[in-house]
Amino acid sequence: MTRVLVTGAGGAAGVAVIRSLMSRGGVEVLAADMDGWAAGLYLVPPHRRRIVQPGAADDFVDGVLSIVRDDAIDVVFSTVDVELPPLAARRAELAPATLAAPSLETIQTCLDKLALARACANTARVPETEPLTAEGVSRDWEFPVIVKPRRGAGSRGVRLIADRAELEAMAHDDSIIIQANLPGEEYSVDVIAVAGAVIAAVPRTRTRVDSGVSIAGQTVLDPELQEQAALVAAAIGLDGVANIQLRREASGRPALLEVNPRFPGALPLTIAAGVDLPSFALDLALGRPLPAPDDIVIRELATVRFLEDIVVDPAEVLHSDHAAHGAEDG
Ligand SMILES: Nc1ncnc2c1ncn2[C@@H]1O[C@H](COP(=O)(O)OP(=O)(O)O)[C@@H](O)[C@H]1O
Ligand SMILES: [Mg+2]
Missing domain, CATH: 3.30.1490.20 (ATP-grasp fold, A domain)
Incomplete structure (x- = not known):
């Protein structure tokens, strides 16, 4: 049995990673968030829910290290931007657990849009x-x-x-x-790469976006989008999963907007289209072979999203210092 810890259980990416890994045999998922009201916590049984400190807090990584030790975690998945640099900086301390995230260097390049543009300008199309x-x-x-x-x-x-x-x-x-300015249509390409070489690249439109999260769109098998994403992945030496955002120039050619070095909120579409990124990332973290790029079949599918409620006993709601436990409504 492989034991994984997924942080950011309150976000769309966290929920999608938890669901993907739970549906795979031989994996026990622990869900974590800084907020006891994070929905994804309640997708796993009560004894596998954990509260962590905010990613920017000094004791965040120490808290994750204790969970990794106490719960004999094999692989840590973080779906939260601010958690990535501190976790990647202390990757070695997680051993024998593996962090399923790109290298610290790649993460730092991606989080600075000027550094990213400079890193990619010689290889990919960059405004x-x-x-x-x-x-x-x-x-x-x-x-x-x-x-x-x-x-x-x-x-x-x-x-x-x-x-x-x-x-x-x-x-x-x-x-x-x-x-x-890139005036044309905008896309996200979800990629998984090993040492900069792309295993799968799934381009999708961002037809409806709410607070920066894509809530409706479709996969589009445009080789030009896949090729640009592959050039970017190579330029940043991507090892793991990233979400590469492109937008078309007036000429129609796609160019780089930014790279998010983590799982996207629109993950369910990418998984349904044939590329189960959390599962691939788990194999990568465990040193298991991934399919050859040519053996991966990607389908064109569209997605819409709706809200869903999980109802639990109030006594089950985990206490967290960093969330209001009042009776706010919304
Ligand atoms: N160079 C650009 N040309 C056209 N639109 C842009 C450009 N840069 C950013 N935008 C718009 O702003 C949004 C956010 O920019 P982005 O670079 O993705 O940063 P972030 O998502 O981190 O805020 C993009 O999704 C796009 O709609
Ligand atoms: Mg963006």
């Missing part, structure tokens, strides 16, 4: 990207341009700048980037 400094502003931009934080998430702080006057009026700040 021109410069820091919002005097030198960056003075480039020969074609307007409108996009201005966004280097370390943003959930589309926060993304602005379309209409002309040079508006760009020049902005206060210089090298934690912000100027990026050529």
Whole structure:
């Protein structure tokens, strides 16, 4: 029996990873979150639910290490952005458990959109990207341009700048980037790679997005999207799962927006389309062989999402310091 710990049980990605691994034989899933009200906790039996500290807290990794030891965990899956750098930085301490996440170097590159653009610019198609400094502003931009934080998430702080006057009026700040605008359709490509070589790349549209999470879309077998994603994966030396976001230039060619070095919320579509990323990532973590890329069949499917309730005894709801336990409603 393989024992896995999945963190971020309250998020769409966490729920999808838990469900995927539970449906696979020979795996016992422990679900964790910083919030006792995280839905995915209640997908597993009571004795396999765990509370962890917030990913940014000093004692977060220590808490995970205790769970790994006490519960004899074999593989740790984190589905939360802020948890990834501290976990990857202390990967060796998890042994004999394995962390199913890309290398710390890859994670750090992905979390800094300027570093990512520079890492990929020579191999993949990348929109021109410069820091919002005097030198960056003075480039020969074609307007409108996009201005966004280097370390943003959930589309926060993304602005379309209409002309040079508006760009020049902005206060210089090298934690912000100027990026050529990609006016075309947007895609996410879910990939799993070993040492930068892609095993499977599943492109999908983001037809409806709610708070940065895709809630409806479809897989599209466009070889150009798969090829761009493969070039990006190679450039960042991806080992594991990532979600590579592309958007079409005015010419129609796809170019790189950003890479999220983790499982996406839209995972159920990718799994249904034929690529069970959590299961593949588990095999990779356990050193088991993965199928050859040519043997993986990807289907075109569309998805919509609805809400579902899990009803439990109130006494079952885990206590957590980092969540309100009042009777809020919503
Ligand atoms: N260069 C760009 N051209 C066009 N749209 C962009 C560009 N950069 C960002 N956007 C828009 O802003 C959204 C968020 O940007 P992204 O780079 O994915 O950062 P994050 O998701 O981390 O906030 C994208 O999904 C896209 O809709
Ligand atoms: Mg994004």
